[in-house]
Amino acid sequence: METGLSPELLLKAAAVHGTPLYAYDQHSIESQYAKLQTAFSAFQPSIFYACKALSNINILRILNRLGAGIDCVSINEVRLAQMAGVSSQQIIFTPNSVAMDEYHEAVALGVNINIDNLSILQEFGSHYGSRYPVLVRINPHILAGGNLKISTGHEDSKFGISVTQADKILQIVEETGVVVKGLHIHTGSEIKDIDVYIKGLELILSTAQQFDGLEIIDLGGGFKVPYVPGEQGTDLHTLGERMADVFEQHKQSTGNSYRIWFEPGKFLVSECGYLLVKANVIKKGPSRMFVGVDSGFNHLIRPMFYDAYHHMDNLSHPDAPPTVYNVVGNICETDTFAWDRQLPEVQPGDILSFRNAGAYGFEMSSRFNSRARPAEVLISHGEITLIRKRETFEDILAGQLY
Numbered sequence: 001m002e003t004g005l006s007p008e009l010l011l012k013a014a015a016v017h018g019t020p021l022y023a024y025d026q027h028s029i030e031s032q033y034a035k036l037q038t039a040f041s042a043f044q045p046s047i048f049y050a051c052k053a054l055s056n057i058n059i060l061r062i063l064n065r066l067g068a069g070i071d072c073v074s075i076n077e078v079r080l081a082q083m084a085g086v087s088s089q090q091i092i093f094t095p096n097s098v099a100m101d102e103y104h105e106a107v108a109l110g111v112n113i114n115i116d117n118l119s120i121l122q123e124f125g126s127h128y129g130s131r132y133p134v135l136v137r138i139n140p141h142i143l144a145g146g147n148l149k150i151s152t153g154h155e156d157s158k159f160g161i162s163v164t165q166a167d168k169i170l171q172i173v174e175e176t177g178v179v180v181k182g183l184h185i186h187t188g189s190e191i192k193d194i195d196v197y198i199k200g201l202e203l204i205l206s207t208a209q210q211f212d213g214l215e216i217i218d219l220g221g222g223f224k225v226p227y228v229p230g231e232q233g234t235d236l237h238t239l240g241e242r243m244a245d246v247f248e249q250h251k252q253s254t255g256n257s258y259r260i261w262f263e264p265g266k267f268l269v270s271e272c273g274y275l276l277v278k279a280n281v282i283k284k285g286p287s288r289m290f291v292g293v294d295s296g297f298n299h300l301i302r303p304m305f306y307d308a309y310h311h312m313d314n315l316s317h318p319d320a321p322p323t324v325y326n327v328v329g330n331i332c333e334t335d336t337f338a339w340d341r342q343l344p345e346v347q348p349g350d351i352l353s354f355r356n357a358g359a360y361g362f363e364m365s366s367r368f369n370s371r372a373r374p375a376e377v378l379i380s381h382g383e384i385t386l387i388r389k390r391e392t393f394e395d396i397l398a399g400q401l402y
């Protein structure tokens with residue numbers, strides 16, 4: 001975890017653009033993308049970046065230039081991807097619980113569509129017949145992921161059409177003529193256990209046997225990256241080898257092979273991001289020391305929402321004596337970023353950085369407490385570029401009628 005942006009560069013970014021600030025390391029995104037290509041070279045999948053992790057247009061451009069398509073969960077994400085210059089064929093629209101009009105818009109924009117429930121499939125098929133082939137999202141009934149909130153493939157999950165209802169999909173195909181060009185699964189986030197992927201893959205391949213003319217198997221995202229120092233992420237090399245074996249066996253026994261798609265989000269952008277904050281207040285309570293910073297769960301909600309660990313550095317005084325703190329935000333709500341965290345002794349005004357803040361960081365931010373969202377900068381070859389302005393009071397007022 002010692003690679004990444006240097007403390008000097010991060011301090012410079014904070015000095016120039018102020019805090020709180022999201023800083024993204026372009027090189028990290030490029031190197032994560034290269035890791036996927038290497039690990040899966042045996043079957044050369046298409047990678048569609050799940051942009052709900054971090055949707056700044058500049059980030060979409062970087063990934064598209066590397067060769068990635070974009071996986072979108074809302075029509076506005078589709079629009080952002082198109083504004084970034086991504087072609088329609090390189091965009092997947094994988095929404096959940098949206099009304100038919102969003103699918104009509106997606107058809108008008110010409111993107112790949114992933115349908116995740118039977119009633120919409122029926123309606124879509126009745127409307128478009130065989131004119132607009134789609135993918136279908138299957139719920140494999142596999143419980144996986146770092147946390148129940150980010151597990152999407154279990155039996156009680158709202159996502160996908162149950163694998164036990166494949167006959168109902170086929171019935172709709174029969175009735176309406178809708179063409180199913182691919183099957184999709186996305187089991188959850190932060191999945192380390194390779195057996196989970198293999199189980200999902202075997203299940204989707206066996207389901208695929210029931211469909212004629214299937215071209216695509218979309219295996220979703222969910223690769224785990226380390227957050228806690230010393231922790232291991234998904235072993236992509238082994239995963240790639242085992243998946244290649246499964247594809248080979250499948251081809252030999254059935255004669256079928258498919259184009260393979262993946263939709264990683266976190267894997268591509270988690271490590272690239274740093275949230276830089278300033279220590280406003282050091283408070284010594286009867287039993288604890290608090291560091292109060294100029295941010296809160298309005299800017300990074302993962303520690304509170306998922307109990308996520310984000311490693312922290314004191315960039316201003318890295319060599320100060322170790323001291324144990326609760327690191328808290330400035331929101332009127334208990335927004336603890338870290339409990340009992342050892343940090344080099346913090347002085348008011350010190351710049352602290354949260355690592356792994358690229359994925360689901362800025363993207364899940366809000367204006368709670370009428371505080372503005374942070375600015376975002378992209379750092380490449382030592383150069384710091386502002387890619388989103390810090391919000392102002394005017395942004396908070398915008399749209400209010402008074």
Ligand SMILES: *Cc1c(COP(=O)(O)O)cnc(C)c1O
Pocket residue numbers: 050052053071073094186188189190220221222223263264265266267359
């Ligand atoms: C969120 C999401 C992903 C990406 O998940 P990560 O854990 O960030 O890799 C991929 N596909 C779909 C459909 C998603 O909703």
